[in-house]
Structures are given as structure tokens and as C-alpha cells.
Amino acid sequence: MTSKKKTVAMLLAGGKGSRLGVLTKHRAKPAVTYGGKYRIIDFPLSNCIHSGIDTVGVLTQYEPLELNAYIGTGAPWDLDGITGGAFILPPHQKGELGEWYTGTANAIYQNFYFIDRYEPENILVLSGDHIYKMDYSDMLKAHAAKGADATIAVIRVPMEEASRFGIMNTDDDLRITEFDEKPKQPKNDMASMGVYVFNWKKIKEYLIEDAKDEKSSNDFGKNVIPKMLQNDEKLYAYPFDGYWKDVGTIYSLWESNMELLQDSPGLDLYDEGWRIFSRNPNMPPHFVDKSAKIKNSLISEGCHIYGVVENSIISAGVVIGEGAVVRDSIVMQQTQIGKNSKVIMGIIDEETQVGENCEIGGGGEITVLGTKVVLRDGVKVAPGESVGAGRTVRKTEGGAKK
């Protein structure tokens, strides 16, 4: 027997995130580290439990290992209840067929039975690539008040960037009249946040239809939502006002991290009533040596800092050697930066070892080292370059880029 749930959340965490380059070579985008401690997926998961949603299906596909291990039983987010919890939902064989998730709508369609077991009124569809704190229960209330078939959360974006997003055109009552996916000439600045509430009975019909349509790419934004609009279903926009950032590119990931270092950051991580939960590495407080100099930075547990750290985000268990300088950079967990090495505007992934007297980046462009990279002493990596996960670099390469 399964308990009835009013709302079931479905978190789309299967994306490859190819614009994050070497950072997503061996992990799905939602498992990318953020803010010196979190993974991107901590945000929607924490939002769910704080919004009173305790049943979350996590749809995985691309490189799911790290993500699966991270979510585990769901306990770090309190998502291990008796009647609900976090459920990892990989693509699986059904009847004769086994198939990958072909699109966002298809991923939900393939997990039909999972949702039906809870007989929910609504499903909340989320994506694992955004950093934001949002009370979904307010959105669900608005959805109910309007008697909507679907509600799409929107946020105002700068007009010049609007063409990068799905733009909603609405009437005065916020009813959506038109959905422009990445329009060349956007008519307004209300961008979809990738947060949808659907009436389950209604969307079920559309998903079944969509699955039959061979021409469809089985995507909510491209296929299902336009179809619903065509049929005059009641779709409403729900305006959200707060910090929201798509961290789907190297630059936006870097920028969003750096925004945490502002005097009063747009994203308040200290809010006692809306803690962002994460799987804790359980390490002792970090150690700052007498030779260290730290300014305007976030430093996590278990680090040993002997060098200079400025305007940077340092994750758990990182060692920064004496004389090393890390500036305007993100260093992820368990990475070591050797003595007298310099990292300027870099993103250095987990468990990477940078030798002594290395130079990584130099400003202007972001330089990225993947996970488990080994840089031998004295190696230089030019600004804007990236080094793939697992590689050992013995001497300075290339030089085409300066």
C-alpha cells in the first residue's frame, strides 16, 4: 500500500550539462559542487522538504553513479520518511522495451507508475541546474486558486538576456497566452525557471498523446506546453522574486559562486528557517596556519590553509600550500594546491593535485581543471584552457593560447 500524496515532485537530474565541459565529464550536472559545500541538487531537494513535499523522484540518466551515491537514502535532506522519501528513478526496461529518457516529458511519462502509486493531485517538475530558494507551497496555492492545469514559475531577467530563456507572454491575469522558447525578439522579460506544476490527470493525457507522436522530441518546453496552449488549457505564470541562477555554464557557475562573496549576497545561506541541507563530509574545523592570509572567501571544513586565499570558495578537505596564491577561484573538495603555485580565476575540481610552482590561469578567462588531475611541479595552464578529468600533466602544454 502506498499513501496518497497531494503533490509528488519529479526532479529532472539526468542532464549531461555539456556546457560545463570537464566538470561534467564523469558526473551529472546536479552533482556539481557549489558554494564550497553544496551540490546543485541540494537546492531543489532542500526546497522540497521545506515546502512540505516529502516525496521526490530523482530522474537520473547521464553518469548517475556519483549522484546516486550522493542522494543515498535521502536522509541528509530528511527525505527518508515512512510514507515518502527520495527515489532514484533511472531509465529501466518496461515490458519488451528498454529505452533512455528521450526528453523531459518522456522522462515523466516513463515513470508513470511511480507517480500513479501516490494518486497525486499535482506533480511538481523541477530541474537540477538552478541555484535558488523557493517555497513551492506558495506556487501550489496559486495553482489551486487559479484552478490551473499547469503553472510555470517565471522570473524577470534582463531584457538583453531574455532570448536565452523560455519566455512567457501572459494576459493581465497572468494566464499564459504564448510560450516562446529562446525567442530572437522577446516580447517581455518573464523567463521560465524550469519549475512546473501540472495537474496530474491532465498532464497524463498529454504525456500519453505525446508518447504516441513520433515527430515529437518529448520535451515539455518544445512540445507538451505548446500543445496545451493550442488546446486552450489553463496555463498560468507564477512570478518569483528572489535569487535564481542557471549555473549551466562554466561562467555562470563561477559567477554564482563569486556572488556568495558579496557583502550581502542575493542568496542568503544563513536563513535558519530555510537551511540548505547537504551530505556532510564530517571533517574537523579547518586549520589556518600562521603563514596564511585569507580575505573575502568561504572556507569549508577539513581544509589546511598555509597560503594566500582571496575572493575564493574553498570546499572541504582542501590543502593550500605555503606561498601558494588562490585568487578569484573555486577549489573543490580534497584538492591540493602545492607550495608557491598560483591559481587565478580557476575552477579546480575534486581530488586534483597541483604540484609546486604551478601556474593556473591568470585572469580574463576561466581556467578549469577536471577531477583527479595531476599537475606536476612547474606546469602552467594558460587562461581559458581546461584539463580533462584524470589526466596527468608532466610539463606545460600547447602555448597557442596566451
Place this chain on the structure above:
Amino acid sequence: MIRDAFGLVYAGEQNMNLRELVYHRTVGALPVGGRYRAIDFVLSNMVNSGIRNVGVIAQRSYHSLMDHLGSGKEWDLSRKEDGLFILPPFSSSENRGEYQGIVDAIKGVMSYVRRSKQQYCIFSGSYSIYNSTYDDALSYHIETGADITMLYSVEENDFFRGERYNDVRLHLNDEGRLIDMEVNSALSDSKMVGLDTYIIRKELLEYLVEDCASRGKHLFVSDLLMGNINRLKIMGYRHEGYVGRLHSVASYYKLNMDMLRPDISGDLFYGDNQIYTKIKDEVPAKYSKTSNVKNSLVANGCIIEGEVEDSVLFRSVYVGKGAKIKNSIIMQDSEVYNNSDLEYVILDKSVNIRQGRRLVGDKVFPVIIRKGAIV
């Protein structure tokens, strides 16, 4: 991995040498090392040894202890079978709710001991801070045919003569058998100091506790051990790593400062076995442009705008602009506002130091500001 032992931790210690730090908590609940409580070490040692059944004997002021331990989930002790049992006293015809000694306390929780299915008991206090597993000690206990094995460490430097609490000095013969011991002695020439951790067969523990209690004797070391020193084969087993002991404010202070040494923090925290504690989901520590931190331990959740040197900052401490903290221990949620100056100070939890205050203690007598105080 040890499958056939259960753990029994006595967390009822009320060591008044620790002054204001233990007015409202037991020694086991004392915050140490920027993030932990004293009891985390022995509990983690037990769990890392494979022990899955642990009883914690609470006595007075155990609210903060219960709050800390909860269901035992963070030590992986929230289990279907066995797990963590917090054993507070209750009045019965035999027990008035106040233990007269550790023997009396074990007698008070005898129904838990009897119910435990494992053959061996690892019995420990909660004021010794070390990282180890009990696998080798138990093997030694079995190999030597000991009735009781007690862990000890060798301490070359004797800092705290005269301020001792449960300081047990061992005298062993060439075979490692205990021939004499002293408690809180100012005269002892032994460098072998007990860890307050014992291995004993469950049935023997039951027998010895009954035997002692029936003669009106309640003290574990003086009565149960020394009273039976000729009758029982008591062996000593040496722990080689670092040991901190919460004898007094001075030793509490030293323990925290010792953790600034990479060799000691390496031994306690960065070996094969983790020390588990309650998780708080704090943000990484934030250093502002005006911060200046040297030789310190800083926990998550801290916001530092001032100067910190040779100090330990627990979780979510705030240090305002121009504030100076030196040689101090600042516990969780305390706030030190602009231009304050602290030296050799221990701030308990949630203390608020207003702007421009100046507090100076001494290495051997740090100023302690009680929990929640506003200065």
C-alpha cells in the same frame, strides 16, 4: 571488526574542576575541538570498532547530552537491532535516582546489560579524548586470558599535577599485569595513565557489580578494581596515540590548543577512522576583506571580520570588525562585536560580547564566560 561486544559509556561525570563549563552539562557533553562533544570520541571509537550496541549512562544535567545524541543516527547507531540506548536514572525500590558511584550506576542499568546479547563489554567514561579502535585490545584481552583489560597511555609530561580528576596511575609487572594503582595521587611516579576504558566479559561485570554493591561499595576503580586486584587478572593495554583528558579547565584549554598542532589533529581526525558528531548543515566559514586569521581552527558557519590568532572557533561564531581574539576558545553561536579584545578567554555557547569590551585571562587560568551571558 568486533561483533561480540557492546559498549557502555558512563556519561554522568560531574567534574567540578571544570567550573562553569559543567554547571549545566556533564563532561561528556562538553564542546571540544571546534565542533565536537567529548563523548563523540569514545562513541566513534566504539562504532569504528564495529560495535553496534551502545548504552550511555546519563545522570544529572543530561538534557544537552540527549539533545546531542538524539537517535544516534549520526554515529550510525540508529538501528533495527541494538543501536544507541540512553539510560537515564529512574527511581526504583533499589535506586533513588542518584548514583553513589560508577558501580551503583552500572547496577542501575543492569537490565540493559543483561539484555545485551554480546559476550564482552567495553566500558568507558567520556572524558578521555583519543581516536582508536578496540580490536587489538580485545584480541589482547582474549590472548592473555585477562579478566579485565584496562587501556592506558604513557604521559611523559605531567602538566596537571594537583588538578586531577579520575587520574588513574598504573603499575604493571613485566607481563603487563596490573599489580598496583593509584587514583588522583600527587605522589605517583608512574607515567602510565588510565584511559578510563575497560574490557570485561559481560557475566563477570554483572558478578563484580553485584558483589561490590552487596558490600555497600560503589566506586569502580577503588572498590571494584583495587578491591579485586589479587583475585582477578587485570591487564594493561597501551594506546600509542594522543590522549587528551578533561581533568580541569587548564587541561580542557590545553586539549583545544593541542588540536592546533597538525601532528595532533592528524592523529585525532585524519587517520583511518572518523570522529562522528551531530550535523548542523552550516555554511562554510566566511572571511571578510578585513579578516586576519593566524594559527587557528575555524568551524563552518563562522563569519570573521576581525582578527583571530592561536584560537579555536566553534560553529557559527561571529567576530566583528576590529575585534581581536587571541589564545581563546569561542564556542558555538557566540558573538564578539567590533573592537572587543579577548585573550585567554573561554566563551561558552551563545555568549554576546558587546563592542569594545576587553577580557584577559591567563594560560593557567583562562576567563570563562558562562553560556548565554552578555558582556
